[in-house]
Amino acid sequence: MIDLALLRREPDDVKAALARRGISSSQIDEILVLDAEHRTAMQAAEALRSRVKDLSRQVGEARKSGDTRRADEVAAESRELGDEERRASEIADAVGERVRTLLLDLPNMPAAEVPDGLDETGNVELRQWWPGMDEGAPFPTYENHQRVPHWDIGAQLGLLDLETGAKLAGSMFPLFRGDGSRLVRALGAYALNQHADEYEEIRPPTFALTETMTSTGHLPKNQIEMYAIERDDLWAIPTAEVPLTSMRRGEIIDEADLPIKMTALTACFRREAGAAGRDTRGLLRVHEFDKVELFAYCTPEQAQSCFDDVLARAEGLLQDFGLPYRVLDLCAGDLGTSSARTFDLEVYSPGVDRWLEVSSISWFRDFQARRANVRYRPAGGSPTLVHTVNGSALAWSRIWAAIVETNRQSDGSVLIPPPLQAFFGGRTHLRSR
RNA sequence: GGAGGGAUGUCAGAGCGGCCGAAUGAUCCGGUCUUGAAAACCGGUGUGGGGCAACCCACCGUGGGUUCAAAUCCCACUCCCUCCGCCA
Numbered sequence: 295m296i297d298l299a300l301l302r303r304e305p306d307d308v309k310a311a312l313a314r315r316g317i318s319s320s321q322i323d324e325i326l327v328l329d330a331e332h333r334t335a336m337q338a339a340e341a342l343r344s345r346v347k348d349l350s351r352q353v354g355e356a357r358k359s360g361d362t363r364r365a366d367e368v369a370a371e372s373r374e375l376g377d378e379e380r381r382a383s384e385i386a387d388a389v390g391e392r393v394r395t396l397l398l399d400l401p402n403m404p405a406a407e408v409p410d411g412l413d414e415t416g417n418v419e420l421r422q423w424w425p426g427m428d429e430g431a432p433f434p435t436y437e438n439h440q441r442v443p444h445w446d447i448g449a450q451l452g453l454l455d456l457e458t459g460a461k462l463a464g465s466m467f468p469l470f471r472g473d474g475s476r477l478v479r480a481l482g483a484y485a486l487n488q489h490a491d492e493y494e495e496i497r498p499p500t501f502a503l504t505e506t507m508t509s510t511g512h513l514p515k516n517q518i519e520m521y522a523i524e525r526d527d528l529w530a531i532p533t534a535e536v537p538l539t540s541m542r543r544g545e546i547i548d549e550a551d552l553p554i555k556m557t558a559l560t561a562c563f564r565r566e567a568g569a570a571g572r573d574t575r576g577l578l579r580v581h582e583f584d585k586v587e588l589f590a591y592c593t594p595e596q597a598q599s600c601f602d603d604v605l606a607r608a609e610g611l612l613q614d615f616g617l618p619y620r621v622l623d624l625c626a627g628d629l630g631t632s633s634a635r636t637f638d639l640e641v642y643s644p645g646v647d648r649w650l651e652v653s654s655i656s657w658f659r660d661f662q663a664r665r666a667n668v669r670y671r672p673a674g675g676s677p678t679l680v681h682t683v684n685g686s687a688l689a690w691s692r693i694w695a696a697i698v699e700t701n702r703q704s705d706g707s708v709l710i711p712p713p714l715q716a717f718f719g720g721r722t723h724l725r726s727r
Numbered sequence: 728g729g730a731g732g733g734a735u736g737u738c739a740g741a742g743c744g745g746c747c748g749a750a751u752g753a754u755c756c757g758g759u760c761u762u763g764a765a766a767a768c769c770g771g772u773g774u775g776g777g778g779c780a781a782c783c784c785a786c787c788g789u790g791g792g793u794u795c796a797a798a799u800c801c802c803a804c805u806c807c808c809u810c811c812g813c814c815a
Contacts, residue, residue, distance in 0.1 A: 337777065340784045347784095350796040354745040369795035376795070503805095546737070546774090669774095671737085677774075 295664045296400050298393070301325065311403035314626035316412055325396045332393050335386035342379035346372050402661040404626040405635040411625030418625065420637070423609065424618035434618060436644040439704045443645040444695040445576035447702055448474060451726045456576070466566065466574065466581045468691065473724045477697070477710075478584060480717035481690045482559045485586040485611055489687065492603075493557035493588060498537035500561060501528040506540045509666040511632050518567045521581075530563035534587035535684050539662055542591060546677050547670040553592035553600055559584060562689075576695060578646065583691035589684040591668060594659075597681040601635070601657045604685040608639055608653040611688055615711040617696050618642045620649065634659045637685075641692065645699030650692040655685030698724075 301308050305326060309319040349372035356365035409418045424433050448454025453474025459467045470478050486495055507513040507529050512520065521530035531537060538556055547554065562585050573579040588607060590600040605621075612619045624636040639653035660679035663669070669677040701709040708724040715722055 333777065336784085340777070343785090344783060346795075350794095351746070353795050357745080365795085372795040548737085 295398055295661060296403065297660075297664065298329065298397060301397075302329065308403065312400065314404055314408070314410060315401055315629065316627060317400065321396075321400075325393060325400075328389055328393045328396070332386060332389040335382065335389055339379060339382035339386045342375060342382055346375050346379055349375065398665075401629070401631040402634050402659065404629055405657070405659075408629065408635055409623055409625045412627035414625075414628045416625030417628055417638070418623040420621040420623050422618065422620045423613065425613075425616045436700075437704065439706070440644045440699060440702050441647070442699065442702060443576060444643075444698045447645070447698050447708065448576075450706065451708065451724055453477070453698070453724065454577075463581075466579065468577055468580050468582075470694075472727075473718070474694075476718065477694060477714070477724070478690055480714045481688075481693060482584055482586055483717065484614075484714055485687060486557060486559055488611065488614075489557040489586070489588060489607060493555040496534075496538065496541075496556050496558040498531075498534060498541075498558055498560060500531060501526075502531050502536050502540070503527060504529065506543075507536060509543055510536050510539045510662060511665060512536060515631070519565050521563045521565060531560060532564050533562050533585065533686075534558040534560040535589065538587065538589040538684070539668075539682060540666055542668045543666045545668060547591065547668070547680065549593070549670050549672055552670055552680065553590045553596045555588070555590045555600070557586060557588050557687075559586045576646075577691040578648075578650065578695070580691055583689060585686050585689045587684060588687050589682070591663075591670075591680045591682060593670065593672070594681050597657055597659070597683060600681075600683040601655065601685075604655050604683060604687065605637055608655060608685055608687040612639065612641060612652075614713045615693070615697060617693070617700060619652075630654075630656065632656075632658050632661050634661065639688075641696045643692070643696040643699050645702070646695070650696060652688050652692045652696075653686040656683070658682045658684075 296308065301322065305322060309322050312322065313319065349368050352368050353365050353372065356362075356368060410416060422433070425431070445454065445456060448456075451474070452472050453470065455469045455471050456465075459465075459469035462469065489495075501523065504513060504527055507520070512532060513529070516532075520532060523529070537560075538558060541556070542554075561582055563582050566579055566581060577583075588604045590596075590604070592600045609619070609621070619639050619641045622638040622640060624633075624638060629636055633656040636654060636656040638651055639655070640649040641652050642648075643650050659681055662682045663679040668680050668682075670680050671677050697711060698708050701711070703709060703723070706726070710718055710722055710724060718724075
């Protein structure tokens with residue numbers, strides 16, 4: 295949520311920033327008009343309220359001094375004023391609620407450095423990486439044996455059983471088996487181990503209350519994207535960002551504790567309602583996938599370094615696995631609602647011949663923290679909203695696909711990335727049995 | 728699932744219809760004392776909103792209700808604790 299005080303103070307700055315995301319200035323003007331209306335109505339109601347309180351006090355005093363008649367008179371007067379106050383408050387509350395609703399609808403302001411553009415065509419590729427690049431090697435060329443889609447490889451080697459997954463939970467719920475399952479486990483475990491030096495490992499609940507989903511901004515807007523367990527008012531989390539962001543909801547954190555860095559491996563659930571029929575093969579787009587998330591609460595001053603750290607760790611994992619990737623600087627129009635700045639990491643996967651998004655790293659400024667009301671107390675100052683930063687490191691289903699396709703050998707086996715071989719008892723290849 | 732107890736400020740913990748935004752203690756900040764520190768003592772220390780300001784309003788788990796007046800009474804819900812049952 296954008297700061298209403300900032301909106302009042304610097305309406306033109308906010309308009310200019312949001313115009314980059316295609317938000318019209320009339321939308322902001324509407325809020326400002328309603329806000330002025332709200333304040334007027336509120337003042338009227340509060341003046342009445344103040345009077346009622348004063349009269350009530352007089353009733354108490356009259357009672358105490360035994361003047362029952364005066365007490366009754368004043369009570370009657372107060373009762374009338376009270377009715378009036380109730381009506382005035384209802385009007386003020388209704389307008390205030392409208393302001394809040396409109397404000398919640400506004401996306402975050404893009405950071406100044408965010409490139410212009412209204413959709414993904416405006417994203418800027420910052421760099422690419424591939425194995426051997428530093429030694430001057432060119433971008434890899436791929437052999438025919440690498441041009442096989444992962445679903446075929448998975449079926450050949452008995453690593454991936456999409457049919458059985460569909461039998462159990464419907465299509466787009468993958469079932470990994472044998473070494474395929476072990477690879478999923480190895481990826482998550484390897485990443486958690488890598489992050490353990492600075493990030494506290496968290497194993498949060500897989501489900502979240504409506505209240506929790508709302509405070510991160512995933513509800514009510516993206517309701518259609520979420521799996522719901524209605525009877526218990528629970529939602530399956532679409533990312534560990536949801537529980538992690540809410541862990542300190544409503545709290546005031548000691549400044550000395552910041553930054554608070556956490557990592558979590560969870561299943562992530564997405565209905566992909568808006569993407570029906572797109573990328574439905576294999577693991578490109580699935581309803582459930584494992585992901586390791588990195589998350590930080592921090593001060594505004596720490597935000598840049600936290601962001602850089604998450605990015606470096608996500609890239610580091612891709613380099614450990616030897617997967618070519620590119621870094622995209624998302625343009626203003628392609629930013630997620632809550633984000634002020636986002637870098638996406640895309641891995642090149644030769645079997646499907648596509649760049650696959652495997653990480654999204656975002657700096658939210660205080661946008662999320664305002665909703666979740668997470669603050670810290672700066673030295674000698676009053677409570678201030680924290681900044682939040684998070685990013686995937688990484689989303690495993692697509693990494694799984696990229697590894698299997700990239701590392702496929704001419705004999706049909708798949709080379710296990712060396713850092714993961716320890717999880718396979720030292721074996722170097724996945725082979726059919 | 729059954730029975731009971733509870734939810735109050737950064738924390739602990741009083742209050743159970745009328746200057747209660749809230750005792751007391753801890754924390755933290757400032758001061759006195761001290762060569763310095765500790766201790767002791769004195770003073771200050773919630774959040775949010777409105778108003779140029781004086782000041783006003785809201786907030787005692789959440790949402791309703793009663794009343795001239797609610798942290799305090801009533802109803803519903805949520806969460807926590809204890810005991811019993813059931814169960815990984």
